[in-house]
Amino acid sequence: MEAVExxxxxxxxxxxxxxxxxxxxxxxxxxxxxLAGATPHRVHINALIDGDISLPDYQIMVFGGGxxxxxxxxxxxxxxxxxxxxxxxxxxxxxxxGNLVMGICNGFQVLVNLGLLPGLDGDYTRxxxxxxxxxxxxxRDDWVRLAVSAHTPCxxxxxxxxxxxxxxxxxxxxxxDADTLNRLEAQxxxxxxxxxxxxxxxxxxxxxxxxxxLNDIAGICDPTGRVFGLxxxxxxxxxxxxxxxxxxxxxxxxxxxxxxxxxxxxxVRIFANAVAYLRTA
Numbered sequence: 243m244e245a246v247e248x249x250x251x252x253x254x255x256x257x258x259x260x261x262x263x264x265x266x267x268x269x270x271x272x273x274x275x276x277l278a279g280a281t282p283h284r285v286h287i288n289a290l291i292d293g294d295i296s297l298p299d300y301q302i303m304v305f306g307g308g309x310x311x312x313x314x315x316x317x318x319x320x321x322x323x324x325x326x327x328x329x330x331x332x333x334x335x336x337x338x339x340g341n342l343v344m345g346i347c348n349g350f351q352v353l354v355n356l357g358l359l360p361g362l363d364g365d366y367t368r369x370x371x372x373x374x375x376x377x378x379x380x381x382r383d384d385w386v387r388l389a390v391s392a393h394t395p396c397x398x399x400x401x402x403x404x405x406x407x408x409x410x411x412x413x414x415x416x417x418x419d420a421d422t423l424n425r426l427e428a429q430x431x432x433x434x435x436x437x438x439x440x441x442x443x444x445x446x447x448x449x450x451x452x453x454x455x456l457n458d459i460a461g462i463c464d465p466t467g468r469v470f471g472l473x474x475x476x477x478x479x480x481x482x483x484x485x486x487x488x489x490x491x492x493x494x495x496x497x498x499x500x501x502x503x504x505x506x507x508x509x510v511r512i513f514a515n516a517v518a519y520l521r522t523a
Contacts, residue, residue: 253521255280257302258295260349262286263321265308267346271477275304277506278513287321291328297336301520305349307410307475317373317413318351326356326367333358334366340523342516343469344398347411350461350471359471360431361464362422371418371426371462373473377454381412385486386452386474388460389437395467396433397519398512404441405508406485407474409452414473416455416462423456434461434472479509 257280261268265287272282280302289295297303311320325333337343337358345353350373353359357367376382386409390402418426426432435458436444436451443458444450451458453473461472482488482503495502506514 255517255520256300257282258300259284259304260287264310267307271306274477274480274513277510279517302342305345305352307347318355322352322355345471353471370422374415382452383410387437389435393430394433396463397467398470398515400515408478409474414453416459431462433463436460476509476512479507
């Protein structure tokens with residue numbers, strides 16, 4: 243995606259994409275990262291736990307979607323416990339060095355269970371928010387509209403406003419206590435909100451808010467903006483034909499003799515923002 247300037251190759255960015263034990267979406271995530279200009283590496287979680295790979299070799303880590311360990315003890319719980327007990331200190335040191343972390347869907351659930359989010363007061367070990375069962379009582383597989391905060395420190399969403407992404411989850415309801423919620427709002431850590439067609443927050447109304455999340459929260463970041471978790475799947479919108487209405491978009495363009503879309507999708511732009519940040523940091 244990024245042009246080579248002044249005859250010099252761009253700085254290589256290596257991204258770690260975890261796989262294994264019920265995780266999925268790793269191929270799509272790796273593909274989106276490649277489109278964004280990174281070099282993705284799909285790595286089994288055991289390779290990280292056993293020390294077969296070195297975290298300092300990577301600048302981005304993506305905890306992807308799926309059903310890690312079948313969500314048997316709650317979504318993302320077992321994966322978070324294994325990582326925290328085996329490589330927890332390594333993760334904290336790696337994050338402190340300025341690297342980037344994204345958690346998508348099940349990955350978001352892992353991040354909040356680890357305590358990497360929301361990271362209030364610089365504490366990346368304390369669990370203070372949760373993602374629990376959807377209010378509707380069932381699994382939701384749909385596309386949602388999202389309002390993007392213009393004031394958040396999140397490096398992943400720079401330049402984005404209203405976007406659409408797919409969701410597929412049964413435990414996506416964001417909950418926390420009133421004090422934590424107020425602090426997240428005051429510190430601009432709420433990055434994404436479920437929105438109506440007009441772009442305004444859904445106000446808790448189903449199906450625009452598909453799970454009943456407090457304050458329509460679909461994604462948050464830590465105070466630095468370098469750790470980001472969201473329930474929607476940006477990797478699943480890596481080409482314009484992924485959108486459910488792509489045929490309706492295509493036909494007017496064809497009849498008008500205009501070219502089909504070639505610009506990066508909002509999903510790819512989220513990953514591209516991460517790559518751009520690291521190359522200019």
